[in-house]
Amino acid sequence: MLPALRKQLYNILPFPFAEREKVSVMKKIILPLTKNIIKTLKQGEMVLLSGTVLTARDAAHKRLADTLKSGKKIPVLLKGETIYYTGPTPARIGRVIGSCGPTTSSRMDPFTLLLLKYGLIGMVGKGERSEEVNLAIKKHGAVYFVTIGGAGAYLSEKVKSAEVIAYKDLGPEAIYRLTVENFPAIVGVL
Amino acid sequence: MTRIVDSKLIQDAVKDLFIKANTSLRPDILSGLKLARKKETSEKARYCLSVIIKNASIAKKKMLAICQDTGMAVVYLKVGQSLVVKGNLKNSVAKGVALAYKEGYFRSSVVNDPLIRKNTNTNLPPIIYTDIVSGNKINIKVVAKGFGCENVSKIRMFKPTDPVSSIEEFIVDTVKEAGSRPCPPVYIGIGMGGTLDKAVSLSKEAIFRPLGRSNEYKHIAQLEKSVLKKVNNLKIGPAGVRGNTTALGVSVLTYPTHIAGLPVAVNISCHATRSAEATI
Numbered sequence: 147m148l149p150a151l152r153k154q155l156y157n158i159l160p161f162p163f164a165e166r167e168k169v170s171v172m173k174k175i176i177l178p179l180t181k182n183i184i185k186t187l188k189q190g191e192m193v194l195l196s197g198t199v200l201t202a203r204d205a206a207h208k209r210l211a212d213t214l215k216s217g218k219k220i221p222v223l224l225k226g227e228t229i230y231y232t233g234p235t236p237a238r239i240g241r242v243i244g245s246c247g248p249t250t251s252s253r254m255d256p257f258t259l260l261l262l263k264y265g266l267i268g269m270v271g272k273g274e275r276s277e278e279v280n281l282a283i284k285k286h287g288a289v290y291f292v293t294i295g296g297a298g299a300y301l302s303e304k305v306k307s308a309e310v311i312a313y314k315d316l317g318p319e320a321i322y323r324l325t326v327e328n329f330p331a332i333v334g335v336l
Numbered sequence: 337m338t339r340i341v342d343s344k345l346i347q348d349a350v351k352d353l354f355i356k357a358n359t360s361l362r363p364d365i366l367s368g369l370k371l372a373r374k375k376e377t378s379e380k381a382r383y384c385l386s387v388i389i390k391n392a393s394i395a396k397k398k399m400l401a402i403c404q405d406t407g408m409a410v411v412y413l414k415v416g417q418s419l420v421v422k423g424n425l426k427n428s429v430a431k432g433v434a435l436a437y438k439e440g441y442f443r444s445s446v447v448n449d450p451l452i453r454k455n456t457n458t459n460l461p462p463i464i465y466t467d468i469v470s471g472n473k474i475n476i477k478v479v480a481k482g483f484g485c486e487n488v489s490k491i492r493m494f495k496p497t498d499p500v501s502s503i504e505e506f507i508v509d510t511v512k513e514a515g516s517r518p519c520p521p522v523y524i525g526i527g528m529g530g531t532l533d534k535a536v537s538l539s540k541e542a543i544f545r546p547l548g549r550s551n552e553y554k555h556i557a558q559l560e561k562s563v564l565k566k567v568n569n570l571k572i573g574p575a576g577v578r579g580n581t582t583a584l585g586v587s588v589l590t591y592p593t594h595i596a597g598l599p600v601a602v603n604i605s606c607h608a609t610r611s612a613e614a615t616i
Binding site: 236244274 | 380384387388390392394395398399400402403405406441444445455457482484487515517519575576577607608
């Protein structure tokens with residue numbers, strides 16, 4: 147479709163048709179990420195992520211970092227991994243997961259440098275990061291995506307499977323392995 | 337005339353209000369978001385607003401939490417002095433909260449101690465503010481306050497002689513510094529006057545006012561309008577993708593204050609402002 151016509155349609159079509167129109171032009175990214183995939187991305191670009199991610203937020207980050215610093219083994223392999231900063235609500239019966247939108251990424255900043263060193267390559271969350279983290283992301287050839295905060299119900303529909311794989315005792319802060327399909331995100335830092 | 341109310345009624349009301357607040361976006365907020373989408377010129381901003389609007393409809397239809405941060409439970413009780421509550425009022429509020437979070441499949445987001453940080457797994461305890469009013473009814477207002485926006489909220493003690501422009505600047509700077517962390521477009525609650533704690537409490541209560549209405553005092557309404565304009569000029573936009581809508585509205589509540597002070601609290605509320613109200 148011609149871009150001009152597409153734009154016009156986008157303006158007049160009622161949602162959700164308008165959204166579908168937009169989604170059709172978003173770049174599809176298959177996870178796991180690689181440095182080569184990341185090289186093709188541009189800041190501000192809208193993408194759809196498909197594949198698997200790990201979830202981790204404050205308590206899991208602290209435990210991961212403490213374990214690594216003490217020289218012990220952590221229960222997940224970070225190399226080439228993407229972490230989604232979320233703590234979902236419990237799943238209703240018949241659903242894969244509850245609401246699972248992004249949480250504020252900057253709270254994970256104190257731990258991010260260490261995780262990048264251990265091979266973390268992608269992060270998904272919301273909000274700005276510290277200058278130090280931005281530089282480290284660039285240095286490691288990693289990427290930080292932002293997704294839409296407060297859209298937890300919508301984003302839960304993009305999750306096709308969910309399984310707790312570590313730190314079960316942390317409840318909503320446990321580490322999950324999620325399989326996502328066409329999960330919308332915007333390239334924040336790379 | 338004295339009236340007796342069973343605390344079970346209050347428990348049920350609190351439960352229903354929290355389920356409603358967490359799954360059904362306030363109609364005024366939803367209209368505000370739809371209006372904002374019309375005003376956006378960037379495709380990205382419109383897309384984000386469309387997702388946010390669709391999110392509300394999915395949440396309502398499937399009884400899902402609008403946001404996974406189903407918040408800390410804050411309850412405002414206005415208790416009529418001629419009302420007698422049979423049973424334990426405080427316990428009934430807590431039980432209503434616990435039931436709502438269990439039956440609604442909401443996240444338990446409360447830890448037992450700020451330093452030990454063990455999840456209570458019930459989302460208890462709630463925060464309860466009570467006020468004694470005339471009459472024999474009880475008014476219950478609830479807020480499920482997420483912490484993405486709570487963490488970027490602020491208070492400053494101004495000097496009584498500070499110009500209004502410096503207050504405006506403080507509010508705008510607070511929103512600017514928050515960036516996209518509090519899930520814009522936000523609803524900005526401002527508490528002015530009273531004491532340190534009163535100003536903060538007012539700033540949270542301010543977001544109960546339906547979007548689109550302004551303060552009854554002309555000078556305050558003017559301040560709201562001016563701040564909203566300045567905040568939207570920041571162009572943070574929906575989800576931080578830049579755009580015309582950084583805030584949906586500004587709501588100020590005031591209270592008399594001390595000759596030596598002028599407390600101003602800014603409580604930012606995300607686009608998923610979750611509150612509900614009932615009177616028994």
